[in-house]
Amino acid sequence: MRLLDEQAIEDIAVGAAVLGTGGGGDPYVGKLMALQALKNNGPIKMITLDELDDDAFVVPTAMMGAPTVLVEKVPSGKEIFNSVHNLEDYMGKKIDVTMPIEAGGVNSMIPLAVAASLGIPMIDADGMGRAFPELQMVTFHLFGVSACPMLVSDEKGNSIVFKTVCNQWTERIARAACSEMGGSVMDAIYPMSGAEVKKASIPGIVTLTEEIGKGIREAKEKGKSPIDVVLEITGGFEIFKGKVVDIVRKTQGGFVRGESHFSGIDEYKGSSLELNFQNENLVAIVDGKVACSTPDLIAVLDAETGHPITTEGLRYGARGVIIAMPCHEHWRTEIGIETAGPRYFGYDFDYTPVEELVAKNKAGE
Amino acid sequence: MxxxxxxxxxxxxxxxxxxxxxxxxxxxxxxxxxxxxxxxxxxxxxxxxxxxxxxxxxxxxxxxxxxxxxxxxxxxxHLNKVGIIRIGLPATEAIEPMCGWSEDLKAAIGGQSYLVHGGHEFDGREISKLDEDEIRTALSKMKGQVSTVAIISVFSPVNDSHELRAQELVKEVLGEEVPVSLSSEIGSIGLIERENSTILNAAxxxxxxxxxxxxxxxxxxxxxxxxxxxxxxxxxxxxxxxxxxxxxxxxACGPTNSIRGAAYLAGFEDALVVDVGGTTTDVGVLQRGFPRQSSLAVEIGGVRTNFRMPDLISLGLGGGTIVRGVDNAGEISVGPDSVGYKLTQEARIFGGNTLTTSDVVVALGHADLGDASYLKDLESSKLEEVYQKMIEMTEDVIDRMKTSAQPVPVILVGGGSLLLPQTLTGASEVAKPEHFEVANAIGSAIAQVSGEIEKLYSLEDMSRAEAVEDAKALAISDAIEAGAEPDSIEIVDIEDVPLAYLPGNVTRVHVKAAGNLRM
Incomplete structure (x- = not known):
């Protein structure tokens, strides 16, 4: 077990936005909530999977809805505890540990606030190793864990228990409820035993995000390139450097789909990159060839500061380095690719791991 | 006139x-x-x-x-003591007003804050009914202790009725003379940043x-x-x-004024502005007569606000930038350090001992400054190499800032602009207008008036085009109210970003319209 302080929260917020692959929203409001909870309750306890009791009752906590709503209609702060406590009542047992379901934006921060406020530990693991747009897109789902019973609460005091036939149905109904409840709700979701978490989660992800954030921060002080630091920590690849010359966005069934076009600068001069996103970055195509695709991670980092740029924050003329990082092996299974591979999102090609694409594209040069 | x-x-x-x-x-x-x-x-x-x-x-x-x-x-x-009313309960309690502000600034502003019931959802429904009694109670507690009031209601850029009603209550309880700042008049969506700006405004x-x-x-x-x-x-x-x-x-109107002034002097609406100073060169983009804005949040006195600054790249190249490897051993390099304001003492052309970029252009005969005879010993092939490097550095930044492959006009301003030639790769033309040294004051004198609107639209009842048209009309009427000549008003900025992770096709539209001052 170790303790997370204020600096750790700041670093995790930045690192999670890198693994958030353009999605997950601005972590600012979540970060202020986590910092407030830390100030009131002292440092946050974080345990590794090894330290987790097999019988522990684990409840991941998260926000669902539009980050744009969250930054305007700031939570009351009670929503997430209503969800947790109502789930405890429903299941007849007390929460022992919480954890994040994804590494990205707001949802990297909510479990920190919960852990601090309830005085329980948080696990150094998550269910994505990145950010994804739908609630069944978690490694827990790949291992047959149900999102239900799931509790959703708004700031007005409404709470809903979901008991559905499958995780896809939970996604559909919960998202509609979320909209009706005002566009931003807090979830207690995928209740699990410690043993299930050990099998079905991605270990060490909080520490990894903290290292990324710290790396970017310290790169400036040490005069190193923050981009190189991120690549070193994540085992990722720089696939492009360019500036945004065009962005197209459209809404489809509650998700913002779109593409941004980058024109190359420096050693990429003359090349172009097309980045397809659905809230998160999904497919990167360099000069007509796929350079990386979901479930592998694609992040756009500010060319100067190394800070991640979200798909909502992308603007004409923004200068970015596009990096690709291999996803966790849980995603590289048949069900993993079926759940979050390119075909699920409507792209007509098969998934190839990013390291193979990089090797192939290099050989082709 | x-x-x-x-x-x-x-x-x-x-x-x-x-x-x-x-x-x-x-x-x-x-x-x-x-x-x-x-x-x-x-x-x-x-x-x-x-x-x-x-x-x-x-x-x-x-x-x-x-x-x-x-x-x-x-x-x-000289800051006012501000009474803060945030309308949004039961939402928003998780983050208190002025969270993250430094203690001395909080103390200077007083910062009595009250949270009351009310506010709106993203789609215009009420979160809860506006609780007027809570507001009256808060105001009577503020009496005598505050000199201005800041009112912030959740989603007031979508619906400002609760803020307007609260303003009436301020007049009723505290009197007509107490100035009130409404958040809907000041900022866009993003409660904490808009609230911060509104409190600073009241102060x-x-x-x-x-x-x-x-x-x-x-x-x-x-x-x-x-x-x-x-x-x-x-x-x-x-x-x-x-x-x-x-x-x-x-x-923070300074950088904007300087870019607009340069543009006016050169007569361009779309161009890159390259401002060469003593230590750095700042490159900004002029789009439809206004600077392109950066997407980063601006902090004022350590407080995060929702204002935006012009998007600038700063390059370590100016008139006083130190050049190495020409008059001494080692590899040729340009900057990034500079002799800065000591140029007229330290540069070789002024009898000093440091070789600067200004010396290089004088030695090559591209500029007439100081005394060129101090530079006779320098090898011209090395000087030429440095000069090309300076040009390349600038061209590289020009290329980074451009948003299309087509060459764009470049406006050179600033005291150090003599460093650069009349042709640059990526530039369709290079203008060095007269009076560039007072471009900011000119930018201030020729400025237009504008109207700006940011709203959420549900595309269930209207098309995206209709939403954008509605926002445009609102921005134009805003500009007219601000004093713009109606015939001269143009839409200078449109942004339309759908809300992520939410069904119902809601989109956030931001429009800015600007026109000439009505004389």
Whole structure:
């Protein structure tokens, strides 16, 4: 077990936005909530999977809805505890540990606030190793864990228990409820035993995000390139450097789909990159060839500061380095690719791991 | 038509210009910025008016871009005590007002804050009914302890009715004379940042009043009776009454004024502005007459706000940049360090011992400055190499800032602009306009007035095009209200970003319209 302080929260917020692959929203409001909870309750306890009791009752906590709503209609702060406590009542047992379901934006921060406020530990693991747009897109789902019973609460005091036939149905109904409840709700979701978490989660992800954030921060002080630091920590690849010359966005069934076009600068001069996103970055195509695709991670980092740029924050003329990082092996299974591979999102090609694409594209040069 | 007096207060210099009715520069001056700011403004005003003699009577408009509001916040001086009412319960309790502010700034503002029931959802429904009794109670507790009030309601950019009602209650309980800042008038979606800006605005009320009064008096001393306007951070103007109500908008208008002034002098609407100083070169983008804005949130005195600054890249290349490897051993390098303001002592052409970029262009015969005879010993092939490197550095930044492959016009301004040639790769033409040294004051004098709107639209009941049209109409009527000549109004910025992770096709539309000052 170790303790997370204020600096750790700041670093995790930045690192999670890198693994958030353009999605997950601005972590600012979540970060202020986590910092407030830390100030009131002292440092946050974080345990590794090894330290987790097999019988522990684990409840991941998260926000669902539009980050744009969250930054305007700031939570009351009670929503997430209503969800947790109502789930405890429903299941007849007390929460022992919480954890994040994804590494990205707001949802990297909510479990920190919960852990601090309830005085329980948080696990150094998550269910994505990145950010994804739908609630069944978690490694827990790949291992047959149900999102239900799931509790959703708004700031007005409404709470809903979901008991559905499958995780896809939970996604559909919960998202509609979320909209009706005002566009931003807090979830207690995928209740699990410690043993299930050990099998079905991605270990060490909080520490990894903290290292990324710290790396970017310290790169400036040490005069190193923050981009190189991120690549070193994540085992990722720089696939492009360019500036945004065009962005197209459209809404489809509650998700913002779109593409941004980058024109190359420096050693990429003359090349172009097309980045397809659905809230998160999904497919990167360099000069007509796929350079990386979901479930592998694609992040756009500010060319100067190394800070991640979200798909909502992308603007004409923004200068970015596009990096690709291999996803966790849980995603590289048949069900993993079926759940979050390119075909699920409507792209007509098969998934190839990013390291193979990089090797192939290099050989082709 | 009348003449215009434009004044821009910078960190080092206060610049002043007079433009005639053809908007031509007929007088200009630079004088030192003073600690109290106002005496520097008076000095610049006096100096520039002396140049035009009797023609001063023709001045009908006086525009001021100033740093008084910024200074007051940074120095925590002369700030009003602010009562804060946030309307949004049961939401928003998780983050208190002024969370993350430094204690001394909080203390300077007093910061009595109250959260009350009310506010709206993203789709315009009420979160809860506005609780007027809670507001009345909060206001009576504030009585005698605050001099201004800031009102912030959740989703007020979508529906401002709760803020307007709360404003009426302030008048009723605290009296008509207490100034009120409404968040819907100040910022866009993003409660904490908009709230911060609104609180700062309320805290600046006295400073703004003093600034406007001081400017009026200074003009009176010079026997000028002109309509007064203040520059805003987006490069447009507001009249004196508006400036007193929204002083926070005057913050950080300098860089914008400089880009717009350069553009005006060169006669371009779309161009890159390359401002070469002593230490750095700042490159900004002019789009439809306005600077392209950065997507980063701007902090003022350590407080995160929702204002945006022009998107600039700063390059370590200026007139005083140190050059190595020509007159000494080692590899050839340019900067990034500079002799800065000591150029006239340390550069070789002025008898010093440091080789700078200015020396290089003089040695090559591209500029006439100082004494070239000090440079006779230098190897011309090495000098040429340095010169090419300087050009490449600039061309590289130009290329980074461009958004299309087509060459764009480049405007060169700043004292160091003699470093660069008349042709640059990526530039369709390179303009070096006259009077570039007072571009900020000119930018202030020629500024337009604008209207801006940000709203969420549900695309269930209307098409995206209809939503954008509606927002455009609102922005235009805003601009007319702010004093724009209706026929001259153009839409200068449209942004349309759908809300992620939410069904119902809701989109956030931001439109800005700007037009010429109605004379």
């Amino acid at each position: 009348a003449y215009r007096l434009g004044i821009d207060v910078g960190g080092t210099n206060t610049d002043a210009v007079v433009l005639n009715d053809e908007l031509e520069v007929i007088a200009s001056t630079k004088s030192a910025t003073t600690e109290d700011v106002m005496s520097g403004i008076e000095n610049a005003m006096k100096a520039v008016l002396e140049q035009i003699g009797d023609e001063r009577a023709r001045i009908g408009y006086a525009m001021l871009g100033t740093t008084q509001a910024t200074n007051a916040i940074v120095e925590r001086k 600046l009320y006295d400073v703004a009043k003093k600034t406007v009064l001081g400017f009026k008096e200074a003009l009176n001393h010079q026997n000028i009776s002109a309509k007064i306007y203040l520059g805003q951070n987006d490069g447009t103007l507001m009249n004196a009454d508006y400036a007193v109500k929204y002083p926070v908008l005057t913050i």
